[in-house]
Amino acid sequence: xxxxxxxxxxxxxxxxxxxxxxxxxxxxxxxxxxxxxxxxxxxxxxxxxxxxxxxxxxxxxxxxxxxxxxxxxxxxxxxxxxxxxxxxxxxxxxxxxxxxxxxxxxxxxxxxxxxxxxxxxxxxxxxxxxxxxxxxxxxxxxxxxxxxxxxxxxxxxxxxxxxxxxxxxxxxxxxxxxxxxxxxxxxxxxxxxxxxxxxxxxxxxxxxxxxxxxxxxxxxxxxxxxxxxxxxxxxxxxxxxxxxxxxxxxxxxxxxxx
Amino acid sequence: xxxxxxxxxxxxxxxxxxxxxxxxxxxxxxxxxxxxxxxxxxxxxxxxxxxxxxxxxxxxxxxxxxxxxxxxxxxxxxxxxxxxxxxxxxxxxxxxxxxxxxxxxxxxxxxxxxxxxxxxxxxxxxxxxxxxxxxxxxxxxxxxxxxxxxxxxxxxxxxxxxxxxxxxxxxxxxxxxxxxxxxxxxxxxxxxxxxxxxxxxxxxxxxxxxxxxxxxxxxxxxxxxxxxxxxxxxxxxxxxxxxxxxxxxxxxxxxxxxxxxxxxxxxxxxxxxxxxxxxxxxxxxxxxxxxxxxxxxxxxxxxxxxxxxxxxxxxxxxxxxxxxxxxxxxxxxxxxxxxxxxxxxxxx
Numbered sequence: 001x002x003x004x005x006x007x008x009x010x011x012x013x014x015x016x017x018x019x020x021x022x023x024x025x026x027x028x029x030x031x032x033x034x035x036x037x038x039x040x041x042x043x044x045x046x047x048x049x050x051x052x053x054x055x056x057x058x059x060x061x062x063x064x065x066x067x068x069x070x071x072x073x074x075x076x077x078x079x080x081x082x083x084x085x086x087x088x089x090x091x092x093x094x095x096x097x098x099x100x101x102x103x104x105x106x107x108x109x110x111x112x113x114x115x116x117x118x119x120x121x122x123x124x125x126x127x128x129x130x131x132x133x134x135x136x137x138x139x140x141x142x143x144x145x146x147x148x149x150x151x152x153x154x155x156x157x158x159x160x161x162x163x164x165x166x167x168x169x170x171x172x173x174x175x176x177x178x179x180x181x182x183x184x185x186x187x188x189x190x191x192x193x194x195x196x197x198x199x200x201x202x203x204x205x206x207x208x209x210x211x212x213x214x215x216x217x218x219x220x221x222x223x224x225x226x227x228x229x230x231x232x233x234x235x236x237x238x239x240x241x242x243x244x245x246x247x248x249x250x251x252x253x254x255x256x257x258x
Numbered sequence: 259x260x261x262x263x264x265x266x267x268x269x270x271x272x273x274x275x276x277x278x279x280x281x282x283x284x285x286x287x288x289x290x291x292x293x294x295x296x297x298x299x300x301x302x303x304x305x306x307x308x309x310x311x312x313x314x315x316x317x318x319x320x321x322x323x324x325x326x327x328x329x330x331x332x333x334x335x336x337x338x339x340x341x342x343x344x345x346x347x348x349x350x351x352x353x354x355x356x357x358x359x360x361x362x363x364x365x366x367x368x369x370x371x372x373x374x375x376x377x378x379x380x381x382x383x384x385x386x387x388x389x390x391x392x393x394x395x396x397x398x399x400x401x402x403x404x405x406x407x408x409x410x411x412x413x414x415x416x417x418x419x420x421x422x423x424x425x426x427x428x429x430x431x432x433x434x435x436x437x438x439x440x441x442x443x444x445x446x447x448x449x450x451x452x453x454x455x456x457x458x459x460x461x462x463x464x465x466x467x468x469x470x471x472x473x474x475x476x477x478x479x480x481x482x483x484x485x486x487x488x489x490x491x492x493x494x495x496x497x498x499x500x501x502x503x504x505x506x507x508x509x510x511x512x513x514x515x516x517x518x519x520x521x522x523x524x525x526x527x528x529x530x531x532x533x534x535x536x537x538x539x540x541x542x543x544x545x546x547x548x549x550x551x552x553x554x555x556x557x558x559x560x561x562x563x564x565x566x567x568x569x570x571x572x573x574x575x576x577x578x579x580x581x582x583x584x585x586x587x588x589x590x591x592x593x594x595x596x597x598x599x600x601x602x603x604x605x606x
Contacts (some may be wrong), residue, residue, distance in 0.1 A: 053450040078452040089447035091264070091438050093271045098264055105260040106451040114260075150447075 006032030012061035036204030046174035082156030104153030141172025261461035305333030308355025429510035467507035509594035515599035
């Protein structure tokens with residue numbers, strides 16, 4: 001049975017003055033996938049995700065989410081997306097439950113349903129016993145988990161994780177990856193960006209590699225491996241594939257947009 | 259509602275906000291004391307010598323015992339001179355001030371260095387004559403009645419001046435939320451949700467208006483208790499302060515919605531407040547060059563302060579209506595402007 005397309009990008013571009021951050025990319029993400037978006041710094045990953053979440057307006061091209069045109073139905077689309085930003089978007093002077101309540105309420109959830117959603121979200125990320133603690137007292141890993149809890153209270157159909165494991169210990173990272181798989185198993189489609197190849201390799205069902213604003217390869221891990229070797233693709237790591245396709249030259253440059 | 263509630267919590271949990279209250283009370287107390295002492299220095303006098311004379315058969319002669327009593331109670335030495343002119347009496351030093359009564363009225367003479375004493379004598383004579391029982395005298399003196407404006411004491415003036423001044427500190431209160439939002443990139447997160455611009459606007463405007471109103475009224479109550487302030491127009495005073503708090507919160511929301519940089523916003527707001535306060539009577543309510551009178555007309559602080567001072571000393575003020583109109587006008591302009599700024603920020 002053919003899976004429903006959750007996200008469809010067609011000829012999507014974004015220019016900042018004379019620099020092209022995203023250059024005519026087209027992509028389809030299907031229901032139930034954990035889709036990995038890989039690329040060196042400045043490849044255009046975050047810019048692409050920001051356009052999907054309506055944080056940036058595309059210069060050209062179209063975005064369809066859940067079969068709806070993002071240019072026309074963004075409010076309905078936002079209702080079904082959970083965006084977990086790379087930067088921690090939580091108030092340090094609010095308690096854990098207050099942060100989750102705040103962001104969940106933005107989706108129109110109220111009363112008993114809201115209180116239940118707050119507790120479920122905190123339980124999902126393992127912070128229910130710390131619900132009354134101020135976010136500023138949390139460790140880096142706990143803040144990352146709280147950041148996730150804030151984005152899942154409204155039970156989104158599409159979860160977008162923008163480098164959610166930056167700067168945290170292996171235990172917290174493993175916990176987050178397990179939870180992403182658990183959310184996916186419950187029916188959520190996931191888009192996941194990261195610089196950690198082993199994470200993408202461990203959880204993503206399909207991967208796109210971006211470089212210089214373009215998608216240079218898309219497929220499962222095995223399909224990508226076959227792009228660089230014909231012999232024993234299972235022995236080629238995703239990092240080797242990535243470096244072969246994108247090169248070893250450093251990509252950081254001033255003023256770059258992800 | 260939850261957005262409003264949480265921003266309210268963020269403001270109340272920021273302990274430095276209490277500094278607004280503490281500084282308000284400290285500055286009021288300090289300036290009240292300083293200007294009270296200065297006023298005492300200038301008003302105290304060791305008494306002076308008042309020469310007086312009545313022409314023969316003068317209709318004012320019956321007030322003589324009253325004049326002598328007042329002189330005795332206030333350290334004024336009265337000397338009745340029956341010969342020589344007033345000019346001679348003053349020039350020779352026989353009296354510091356000379357009051358010459360005849361049937362046409364009373365003329366007060368003094369040298370340049372005794373102008374204050376002369377004013378005191380005028381006030382005393384006026385007040386005696388206005389209370390005189392003799393119908394002929396009283397009728398005559400209605401023409402010469404001196405109109406005296408009641409003056410606020412330094413505690414009253416500076417309590418009002420600094421209550422009004424700190425009304426405009428809503429930008430500091432709102433800065434707590436804005437700086438937390440900027441630091442944690444909450445604004446970008448909001449834009450990924452279906453929350454409306456109106457909700458975001460209200461979440462900034464309502465808590466800042468409520469918190470600044472609470473602080474100001476609490477400060478006013480504490481100042482009233484500490485400095486023994488007798489408010490005579492409580493309801494109108496409260497109304498003007500409330501309108502000021504609403505206008506202040508509306509202005510702060512516009513500033514923070516247009517300018518994302520908290521430091522820049524607070525600096526701009528502080529400069530505006532200094533300008534308004536300086537020309538509006540928060541710092542030094544006298545000794546202005548004439549051009550300053552024109553500038554003060556652009557300060558809402560001037561209208562608020564003057565209105566509240568006059569209301570609570572005279573019982574009425576012609577500045578009350580302009581103050582109410584200006585404050586309502588500011589809110590009417592700033593609220594839609596702030597909503598537009600929030601919508602623009604959300605969409606771009």
